[in-house]
Amino acid sequence: MKARLSSEMLSPLWAQLERALSLIRHRPVWSSLALAVLIPLTLALAVAALMFGTAFYRYLKLDVLRIDPYSHFPTPGKTDRWRFVTGNLGFIRRHPPSEGHLEFARRLKTKVYTYRGIFYSPLVFIADPRAMLHIFSAANSYNFEKPYITRLVLRNFLGEGVLVVEGDIHKRQRKIIQPAFSVGAIRELNPIFMRYSRDLADKIGDMIDRSAAATPGKKGEGADGINSPFVAQPPKSLEVSRPGAPVLDVSWWTTRAALDIIGDAGFGYHFDSLKIDVDPSVVEERAGDVLGNAFNTLFKLTLSVNLTRFLQLYLSRYRLLRWIERIPNERKRMTQDAYAKLEDVSMQIVERKKRQIRGEMAAELAARGTATSGLTKADFDEKAADGVGVAPGMDLLHLMMRANMAADVNTKEKLDDKELIGQITTLLIAGHETTSNQTAWTLWLLAGKPELQQKLRDEIHEHFGRDMDHEIGYDELMGMDYLDAVCKESFRVKSAVPSTVRVSKADCDIPLSRPYPTRDGKATLTSIHIPKGRDIFIPIQAINVDTDIWGPDAADFVPERWINLRDEAKHNGLPMHLMTFISGPRGCIGNRFALAEFKAMLCHLVGRFHFDQVDGWQVEAKQTAVIRSRVVGQEDYGPQMPLRVSRIAPPTS
Numbered sequence: 001m002k003a004r005l006s007s008e009m010l011s012p013l014w015a016q017l018e019r020a021l022s023l024i025r026h027r028p029v030w031s032s033l034a035l036a037v038l039i040p041l042t043l044a045l046a047v048a049a050l051m052f053g054t055a056f057y058r059y060l061k062l063d064v065l066r067i068d069p070y071s072h073f074p075t076p077g078k079t080d081r082w083r084f085v086t087g088n089l090g091f092i093r094r095h096p097p098s099e100g101h102l103e104f105a106r107r108l109k110t111k112v113y114t115y116r117g118i119f120y121s122p123l124v125f126i127a128d129p130r131a132m133l134h135i136f137s138a139a140n141s142y143n144f145e146k147p148y149i150t151r152l153v154l155r156n157f158l159g160e161g162v163l164v165v166e167g168d169i170h171k172r173q174r175k176i177i178q179p180a181f182s183v184g185a186i187r188e189l190n191p192i193f194m195r196y197s198r199d200l201a202d203k204i205g206d207m208i209d210r211s212a213a214a215t216p217g218k219k220g221e222g223a224d225g226i227n228s229p230f231v232a233q234p235p236k237s238l239e240v241s242r243p244g245a246p247v248l249d250v251s252w253w254t255t256r257a258a259l260d261i262i263g264d265a266g267f268g269y270h271f272d273s274l275k276i277d278v279d280p281s282v283v284e285e286r287a288g289d290v291l292g293n294a295f296n297t298l299f300k301l302t303l304s305v306n307l308t309r310f311l312q313l314y315l316s317r318y319r320l321l322r323w324i325e326r327i328p329n330e331r332k333r334m335t336q337d338a339y340a341k342l343e344d345v346s347m348q349i350v351e352r353k354k355r356q357i358r359g360e361m362a363a364e365l366a367a368r369g370t371a372t373s374g375l376t377k378a379d380f381d382e383k384a385a386d387g388v389g390v391a392p393g394m395d396l397l398h399l400m401m402r403a404n405m406a407a408d409v410n411t412k413e414k415l416d417d418k419e420l421i422g423q424i425t426t427l428l429i430a431g432h433e434t435t436s437n438q439t440a441w442t443l444w445l446l447a448g449k450p451e452l453q454q455k456l457r458d459e460i461h462e463h464f465g466r467d468m469d470h471e472i473g474y475d476e477l478m479g480m481d482y483l484d485a486v487c488k489e490s491f492r493v494k495s496a497v498p499s500t501v502r503v504s505k506a507d508c509d510i511p512l513s514r515p516y517p518t519r520d521g522k523a524t525l526t527s528i529h530i531p532k533g534r535d536i537f538i539p540i541q542a543i544n545v546d547t548d549i550w551g552p553d554a555a556d557f558v559p560e561r562w563i564n565l566r567d568e569a570k571h572n573g574l575p576m577h578l579m580t581f582i583s584g585p586r587g588c589i590g591n592r593f594a595l596a597e598f599k600a601m602l603c604h605l606v607g608r609f610h611f612d613q614v615d616g617w618q619v620e621a622k623q624t625a626v627i628r629s630r631v632v633g634q635e636d637y638g639p640q641m642p643l644r645v646s647r648i649a650p651p652t653s
């Protein structure tokens with residue numbers, strides 16, 4: 001029956017193929033046309049038949065015969081016209097990040113359900129903290145990997161970095177790089193965070209002052225005022241700008257600051273992206289920035305996914321079809337070229353650091369007067385833990401490489417050059433748009449609540465002075481209570497990475513904190529059985545706004561909740577009580593770095609300027625790898641976070 005069904009399904013395809021071949025045999029003039037049109041058409045039909053066949057088979061198993069392990073889970077049913085192609089993903093995409101999933105949870109009255117992805121593939125949604133802690137625990141983390149396609153795409157520009165690798169390779173890499181992110185090491189980076197945050201504020205101040213000095217009515221002579229644009233200022237923002245209170249895309253500027261910070265604090269590279277002139281007529285591409293340019297090319301190539309690329313990626317999830325990804329084409333050639341450039345500059349950075357570190361180690365050993373052959377791992381662990389001896393200016397890569405060069409680290413444990421290069425691009429991608437977008441969203445949240453903005457500003461002035469003329473150290477920055485509450489509340493309500501996905505490496509059972517209803521409502525689910533190879537959606541943002549943990553106002557931005565945390569939040573077992581950075585061995589290694597950098601930027605911006613939302617403009621979240629912002633009706637301008645920025649009022653006395 002099975003054989004007859006499939007031959008019946010395939011017969012039109014064979015007929016087409018035979019026609020194509022006979023054209024080639026009998027009419028040589030047409031043979032090239034046949035090759036160019038009919039054979040690809042036949043193959044496309046074959047692929048389509050395979051996919052629709054798979055989708056229909058899944059539908060039968062899940063919803064008709066109900067013989068799939070997920071059949072008894074609640075499910076939202078049909079929400080998309082092309083349900084066998086996009087499952088429920090169209091509905092999810094039409095909503096802001098996490099909102100589509102939360103809407104399903106509300107409709108189904110549960111935090112555990114399944115929905116359908118591409119070609120009806122079943123995904124499970126689990127917004128249960130106990131399940132999350134189980135998945136991300138040290139014991140289980142490596143049984144839940146990133147999906148193959150995600151790793152394939154990321155590998156294009158992250159090479160063998162810690163974000164991409166899995167299993168024992170990840171364990172080995174993480175062990176070497178972890179000490180570079182210790183409190184002691186981050187403390188030493190504080191001057192870098194502060195310096196670039198001050199530069200960022202100076203740039204914004206410069207634009208406000210130029211707009212204040214504007215001659216109303218004088219148009220189009222460079223950024224000399226209100227009638228001329230500043231760099232990266234869309235025309236609509238220019239139209240609503242006022243003298244002394246221009247509307248600026250703050251995310252564009254925080255992204256530049258974060259890029260400069262990660263370049264300098266991450267691996268000692270100076271992007272100098274904040275040095276750009278605010279006058280668009282003098283904007284120049286920095287020809288010398290090979291690393292930045294190559295990275296941008298790779299980023300754009302990776303993000304532009306047309307139908308062919310989508311099919312290539314989708315089919316690569318099947319082991320037998322992985323060769324498809326290796327077929328040479330123009331995109332592949334461009335990707336390889338850009339990566340070669342990136343690799344070349346990164347290798348120069350690595351080589352330079354190796355020479356520096358050898359010199360440093362020799363000097364340290366000479367100063368100790370010991371006869372040992374080198375510094376040991378304990379030397380680095382000890383230093384990283386208390387910060388003693390982590391010399392100022394030692395960037396993350398420098399610390400990673402020092403630990404990697406310790407005399408007593410087994411050669412097999414060490415990171416090779418390719419892996420070190422992978423860490424550079426990983427730092428760039430993981431540590432740049434995340435913090436910059438988080439900062440931009442926080443300014444927007446504060447702009448919507450001026451009284452909270454002022455409360456934060458008062459605390460900032462207590463520490464930095466009314467004119468922001470004091471420098472403060474890491475410990476003082478971390479000790480600012482209201483700032484801490486604002487940052488954590490922002491991480492909670494606008495998590496820069498709102499979700500991620502994992503795949504089970506083997507059949508497993510995931511425990512739940514409480515029972516949830518089954519599909520027919522007649523029984524309950526007390527744990528979840530996940531078959532090998534199934535995708536699990538990790539709802540970071542949804543757990544962060546769970547009313548059971550955070551109370552009925554969970555969706556609102558209320559920094560005060562951190563001053564007196566609810567017991568349910570206090571004991572949820574997550575780092576900082578949040579899902580934002582997930583947890584365990586695959587949790588965000590840069591969370592301390594992110595927090596310190598974010599706080600420094602916020603202090604310098606809120607301490608010097610007042611931020612307002614633009615009347616009548618609706619800012620919406622759009623999910624890419626991180627959540628970005630755009631304005632409804634101004635989608636053509638792409639991601640932006642326009643806010644009206646003015647200098648704070650001078651003291652009254």
Ligand code: HEM
Binds near residue numbers: 434580
């Ligand atoms: C607001 C800021 C940030 C947020 C919300 C954030 C969030 C996350 C999340 C959710 C993951 C796990 C992703 C997954 O496995 O699917 C992650 C991983 C990672 N993050 Fe962050 N991150 C932030 C900033 C940073 C910064 C500043 C750095 C570096 C300086 C960094 C470095 C990394 C690295 C290296 C990983 C991979 C860790 C591993 O797989 O072992 N992140 N981050």
